[in-house]
Amino acid sequence: MGGDNGPAEVIRGVKLVLRDIAPEDRLILVGNMKLLQMLARKAGIEAHPQVEYRDAEGVILMDDKPMQAIKSKKAASMLVAMDMLKANEADAMFSSGNTKVLVAAGTLKLRPMPGADRPALASIMPHKNGHFILMDVGANPESTPEQLMHNAVMGTVYAQSALGIAKPRLGLLTVGTEEGKGGERINKAHSLLKKLEGEINYVGPVEGFDMFAGDLDVAIVDGFTGNILLKSTEAMFKMLVGMVREKLSYNPFYWGAGLALFPILQSLKNHLKADENGGAPLLGLNALVIKAHGSCNRHAVRGALRLGRTALSRQMSERLREALARANATIASPAQNPPTPAPPPAATETLATPKEGGPLP
Amino acid sequence: MGGDNGPAEVIRGVKLVLRDIAPEDRLILVGNMKLLQMLARKAGIEAHPQVEYRDAEGVILMDDKPMQAIKSKKAASMLVAMDMLKANEADAMFSSGNTKVLVAAGTLKLRPMPGADRPALASIMPHKNGHFILMDVGANPESTPEQLMHNAVMGTVYAQSALGIAKPRLGLLTVGTEEGKGGERINKAHSLLKKLEGEINYVGPVEGFDMFAGDLDVAIVDGFTGNILLKSTEAMFKMLVGMVREKLSYNPFYWGAGLALFPILQSLKNHLKADENGGAPLLGLNALVIKAHGSCNRHAVRGALRLGRTALSRQMSERLREALARANATIASPAQNPPTPAPPPAATETLATPKEGGPLP
Numbered sequence: 001m002g003g004d005n006g007p008a009e010v011i012r013g014v015k016l017v018l019r020d021i022a023p024e025d026r027l028i029l030v031g032n033m034k035l036l037q038m039l040a041r042k043a044g045i046e047a048h049p050q051v052e053y054r055d056a057e058g059v060i061l062m063d064d065k066p067m068q069a070i071k072s073k074k075a076a077s078m079l080v081a082m083d084m085l086k087a088n089e090a091d092a093m094f095s096s097g098n099t100k101v102l103v104a105a106g107t108l109k110l111r112p113m114p115g116a117d118r119p120a121l122a123s124i125m126p127h128k129n130g131h132f133i134l135m136d137v138g139a140n141p142e143s144t145p146e147q148l149m150h151n152a153v154m155g156t157v158y159a160q161s162a163l164g165i166a167k168p169r170l171g172l173l174t175v176g177t178e179e180g181k182g183g184e185r186i187n188k189a190h191s192l193l194k195k196l197e198g199e200i201n202y203v204g205p206v207e208g209f210d211m212f213a214g215d216l217d218v219a220i221v222d223g224f225t226g227n228i229l230l231k232s233t234e235a236m237f238k239m240l241v242g243m244v245r246e247k248l249s250y251n252p253f254y255w256g257a258g259l260a261l262f263p264i265l266q267s268l269k270n271h272l273k274a275d276e277n278g279g280a281p282l283l284g285l286n287a288l289v290i291k292a293h294g295s296c297n298r299h300a301v302r303g304a305l306r307l308g309r310t311a312l313s314r315q316m317s318e319r320l321r322e323a324l325a326r327a328n329a330t331i332a333s334p335a336q337n338p339p340t341p342a343p344p345p346a347a348t349e350t351l352a353t354p355k356e357g358g359p360l361p
Numbered sequence: 362m363g364g365d366n367g368p369a370e371v372i373r374g375v376k377l378v379l380r381d382i383a384p385e386d387r388l389i390l391v392g393n394m395k396l397l398q399m400l401a402r403k404a405g406i407e408a409h410p411q412v413e414y415r416d417a418e419g420v421i422l423m424d425d426k427p428m429q430a431i432k433s434k435k436a437a438s439m440l441v442a443m444d445m446l447k448a449n450e451a452d453a454m455f456s457s458g459n460t461k462v463l464v465a466a467g468t469l470k471l472r473p474m475p476g477a478d479r480p481a482l483a484s485i486m487p488h489k490n491g492h493f494i495l496m497d498v499g500a501n502p503e504s505t506p507e508q509l510m511h512n513a514v515m516g517t518v519y520a521q522s523a524l525g526i527a528k529p530r531l532g533l534l535t536v537g538t539e540e541g542k543g544g545e546r547i548n549k550a551h552s553l554l555k556k557l558e559g560e561i562n563y564v565g566p567v568e569g570f571d572m573f574a575g576d577l578d579v580a581i582v583d584g585f586t587g588n589i590l591l592k593s594t595e596a597m598f599k600m601l602v603g604m605v606r607e608k609l610s611y612n613p614f615y616w617g618a619g620l621a622l623f624p625i626l627q628s629l630k631n632h633l634k635a636d637e638n639g640g641a642p643l644l645g646l647n648a649l650v651i652k653a654h655g656s657c658n659r660h661a662v663r664g665a666l667r668l669g670r671t672a673l674s675r676q677m678s679e680r681l682r683e684a685l686a687r688a689n690a691t692i693a694s695p696a697q698n699p700p701t702p703a704p705p706p707a708a709t710e711t712l713a714t715p716k717e718g719g720p721l722p
Contacts, residue, residue, distance in 0.1 A: 128600050128603070141543055142544045175499055175502050175584070175588040175589065176461065183502050207588075207592055208588065208589040208593035208595075209593075209595070209596045211596065212597050213596070223536070224535070224536055225590075227536040227568075228536065228568070229569065229590060229593055231569025231570045232569035232573070232590055232594060233569075233594065235570045235573040235574065236594050236598070237597070239488070239489050239573040239574075
C-alpha cells in the first residue's frame with residue numbers, strides 16, 4: 001500500500017511477473033482487500049489461481065518515524081507482511097514503502113541473521129562494462145568497522161548470486177588508497193578485510209573514481225555515504241539526460257540527431273537503471289526483504305519480485321549465513337595462518353536483471 | 362612541479378592567463394629553475410616582464426605521506442611556495458599536487474584563520490540551471506559538527522563571491538530530511554546551523570537527490586563523503602560520455618547524429634567541468650591556496666589562477682574572517698534571540714567561470 005505510486009502500479013507489476021513464475025509460486029497482496037481486489041479486477045488478475053489476498057488496515061507513509069509507526073500502525077500493510085514472514089506464512093516480502101520503517105521493523109521483527117549486527121541495503125549499479133554492487137545504500141548510516149566487514153561478506157555472496165561472478169573483486173570505498181587514509185573506521189575495517197583473504201577477494205581501499213571503471217564488483221561504504229552517493233548519481237544521470245533532451249529540442253538543426261539519439265539514450269537508461277529494475281535486498285535479516293524505489297513503476301516491481309523469487313531458489317539466505325559464520329570464525333581465530341576454506345561454489349547464472357520476458361530458472 | 366602533467370602544462374596555463382591579468386600582477390614559478398626556464402622558453406614567455414622564478418629542489422609525489430614529506434622534502438616546490446606565502450612574498454598560491462600534503466602543510470605553515478579549526482576544499486559543481494558549491498570535498502574527512510558549521514559560513518561567503526548570489530541557499534547533506542535522521546553529527550550540525558538564521562540562508566537538511574535540481578547553492582557535507590561524491594560523479598560523467606561516444610561510433614547509422622551531437626556533448630562538458638576550470642580554494646587558512654586537479658590541463662590552470670586573482674581583489678579572506686567571527690559570536694551568545702546582523706553585501710559579479718578570454722575586473 002505504500003510507495004509513491006500506491007498499490008495500482010504494484011498490481012500491474014504483479015500481473016507482469018505472473019507470466020514468469022512457476023505454477024507452485026504464490027503472490028499474496030497485503031493491504032486494503034477491497035481496494036486490492038478492485039485494482040486486481042481492473043488488471044484482469046482478480047481470480048488468478050496464484051494470487052491471494054491478506055487484509056491490512058492503514059499505510060506507512062513516507063514521512064512516518066520508525067518507532068512511532070511500528071507502535072501505532074500495527075495493522076499497516078508493511079507490518080502485516082513482515083508478521084507473515086515471521087510466522088512463516090510467506091518466504092519473502094516486497095515493499096516500495098518507507099525505507100527507514102522497513103529497516104527498523106525488519107530488525108525488530110525478523111532480527112539480524114546470526115553473525116550480522118545490522119541489515120544492509122545492496123544496490124546494483126552500472127559501470128562501464130556491466131554492473132557492480134554498492135552497499136550499504138542507507139539501512140545503517142553509521143556502520144562500524146565490524147559491520148563494514150559483515151557487509152563485505154554479504155556483498156560477496158550477493159554478487160556471486162546476482163551478478164554470477166565467482167570471485168567478486170571487492171573494494172573498501174575511501175578518500176585515498178594508501179593505508180592509513182580515511183580515518184579510524186576505515187583503518188579498522190581494512191585490517192578486518194585483510195584477514196579474510198581466503199574468503200573474499202579484497203582488492204583493498206578504492207576511491208570514487210574506481211567504481212565506474214569496471215574493475216570492481218562490490219564497493220563497500222557506510223550507509224550515510226552510500227545513500228547520498230546512490231541518490232546523487234541517479235539525480236545526476238537524470239539531469240544529464242534532461243540537458244541533452246533540452247538542447248536537442250531547442251535547436252531544429254538537432255531534431256534529426258535527436259531521433260537517432262533516442263535509442264542510445266534509451267539503451268543507456270536501461271543499462272543504468274539496473275537497480276530500479278532489480279530492487280535492493282535488505283541483506284542480513286532472518287527472512288528475505290526486497291526494497292524497491294518509492295517511485296518504482298510496474299517493470300521495477302516485476303524485477304524486484306523476480307529477484308526475490310530467484311534469491312529464494314538459490315538459497316541465498318543460507319549462503320549468507322554460512323559465509324558470515326566462516327568469516328566471523330576467521331576473525332575470532334587467534335591463528336596466524338587461519339585455514340582458508342574454498343570459496344562457495346560460483347553461481348554461473350545471474351539472479352538479477354534477467355532478460356525481459358525470459359523464463360525464471 | 363607536482364601534479365600528473367608536470368610543470369609543462371602549468372606553464373602553458375600561465376601563458377594563457379598572462380593575457381588576462383593586470384600589469385601590476387606577478388606570476389612566480391616555483392621549482393627547478395633550469396627546467397622551468399626551458400619550458401617557459403618553449404612557451405615563449407621566458408622573459409615576460411610579469412613572470413618570475415624561484416628555485417626549489419624536489420617534488421612532492423602523489424603518494425607521499427604528509428608528515429614524512431613535510432619533514433624530509435623541505436625544499437620541494439609546494440613547500441617553498443607555501444613558505445613564500447607565510448613570509449608574505451606571495452599573496453596566493455596554486456598547486457595541482459598531492460592534496461593531503463597541501464592540506465597538512467597549509468594547516469601547519471599557514472595555520473587555520475581565526476574562527477576556523479580546519480581548512481576545507483570547496484568545489485564548484487554543475488546543477489540543472491547553473492552551479493552550486495560542494496564542500497568539503499576532502500580536506501577534512503572526519504568533520505565535526507562545529508567544522509560543518511564553519512564550512513557553511515565559509516561556503517556562503519564563497520558562493521557570494523564565486524557565484525554572485527546574494528543569499529546562497531545552503532543545505533546540510535544527509536540521508537533523510539526529517540529532523541533526527543543521519544546520526545548525532547548531523548543533528549548537532551543542524552542545531553548549530555539553525556542558530557545562524559540571520560547570517561546564512563539555511564534551508565535545512567537535504568538529500569542526494571536535491572543537489573542537482575537547481576534549488577541549492579551550497580551543499581555541506583563531511584570531507585569523506587564529499588570526496589567520494591566528487592570523484593564518483595566525475596567518473597560517472599566520463600563513463601556516460603564514453604558510452605554515448607562508443608555507441609555513436611559503433612553504428613554507422615549514428616555517425617550523422619554524432620556530428621550533430623558533438624557540440625552538445627562539448628557544451629555539456631564545459632558546463633559540468635566548472636570545478637576543473639575554476640580550481641578549488643582551500644578555505645579557512647590565513648593565506649589563499651588554490652588547488653587544481655592533479656590531471657588539470659592548461660585551461661584548468663588558467664581558470665584556477667584567475668580564481669585566485671579575483672578572490673584576492675575581492676578580499677575574500679577578509680570576508681571569510683568577518684563571517685566566521687560573527688557566526689562564532691552568535692553561537693557562543695547565550696541570548697535567546699541573538700541580534701541578526703545584515704548579511705554581507707552581495708557580490709554582483711561572479712568570481713569563477715569567467716568567460717574565455719574576457720578581461721578580469
